[in-house]
Amino acid sequence: MRRPAQIERLYLDFDGFFASVEQQARPHLRGRPVGVVPFAEAERTCVIACSREAKLRGVKNVMTIAEARARCPDILLVPQSPDLYRRAHNALISEITAVIPVDAVKSIDELTCRVAPADRDAPEALGQRIKARLAENIGPHILCSIGFAANRQLAKMACKAGKPNGNMVWHPKDMPAPLLRLELKDIPGVGSHMEQKLLRTGITSIEALLATQPKHMRKLWGNVTGERLWYALHGYDLQTPPSGRGMYGHGRVLPPSTRTRTLEHARAAARLLLTKAARRMRRDGWNAGRLALWLELRDGAWQRALAAWSPRRSSGALRPRDLVE
Ligand SMILES: [Mg+2]
Structure with a gap:
């Protein structure tokens, strides 16, 4: 396995994406504490994204409205505009692509790129070029953070x-010092469950985790993921295996006024979510082997799944279209 001696990867994540897009699009929100909420009648829900100004006042994502108001009484609550965020995403990606090819879009506000040899000696300048282009062509209110390292995980x-x-910039020659300033839970792939497991086995710091052996981490994780993480943290260039995606899912919380005794609104929402999921599947070249619907009700939950409608796909697995046709 190769261990790059230079910066090879860039990772970009927009800061408070939904809230900063709102501030860019609506001037009266700029410089003010903004919380994006799922819908206008928001009192019983939570903040799904907050602006930098709100963060400075102690508001966090997924905080209840009541708690957000307690910490920041003048917070401006804005109902989400998914179409606006999607359009902003497309515009931002196209501006970034004008500076550097995008290797993979990880989510609506995260992406990763390979750093070309010409940029490897001066990654900060590349980061500045991307930020300057976004500020110039999209606007100065949508900010992003960029990380550079030997591989995607470290970036x-x-x-x-x-x-x-x-x-x-985490240059390979400076590793692992920047890692040692972090905690185990700061590692993407170490959730609270895995953190507890590591602590129980006496691994209480990133330094201790780095000192283990790849096979040991494989055993701790129970699969190859742990071993891959060991190599990634040690700066090796890992070829990510093809996505292990098993399903496309969307969810929606119904606004209080549509939570009626009939299923009218739930049915309309389910139809919309199915259309969205199907559109994404088609774009990625997949067929569905199974269709499932989950409803969370005030007092319990309901779930049904339909098996594949083609006998050739009865296993329930999703396969690329070219494999089954
Ligand atoms: Mg983000």
Whole structure:
């Protein structure tokens, strides 16, 4: 396995994406604490994204409205505009692509790129070029953090460590010092369950985790993911295996006024969500082997699934279209 001696990867994550897109699109929100909420009648829901100004006042994502108001009484609550965020995403990606090819779009506000040899000696300048282009052509209110490192995992961690508005370079020659300043839970792939497991086995720091052996991490994780993480944290260039995606799913919380005794609104929402999921599947070249619908009700939940409608796909697995046709 190759261990790059230079910066080869870039990871970019927009800061408070939904909230900053709102501030860019609606001038009266600029410089003010903004919380994006799922719908206008928001009192019983939570903040799904907040602006930098709101974060400075102690508001966090997925905080209840009541708690957000307690910490920041003048917070401006804005109902989400998914179409606006999608259009902003497309515009931002096209501006970034004018500076550097995008290797993979990870989510609506995260992406990763390979750094070309010409940029490897001066990654900060590349980061500045991307930020300058976005400020110039999209607007100065949507900020991003960029991380550079030998591989994608480290670049993602560098990106997070540099937030907000970061341009963080973790050069292979300086590793692993920047990692040692972080905690186990700062590693993407170490959730609270895995963190507890590591702590129970006496691995209480990133330094201790780095000192294990790849096979040991494989055993801790129970699969090859742990071993891959060991190599990634040690700066090796890992070829990511093809996506292990098993399903396309969308969910929606119904606004209170549509939570009626009939299923009219739930049915309309389910239809819309199915259309969205199907559109994404078609774009990625998949057929469906199974269709499932989950409803969470006030007092319980309901779930049904339809098996594949083609006998050739009865296993329930999703396969690329070219394999089944
Ligand atoms: Mg983000």
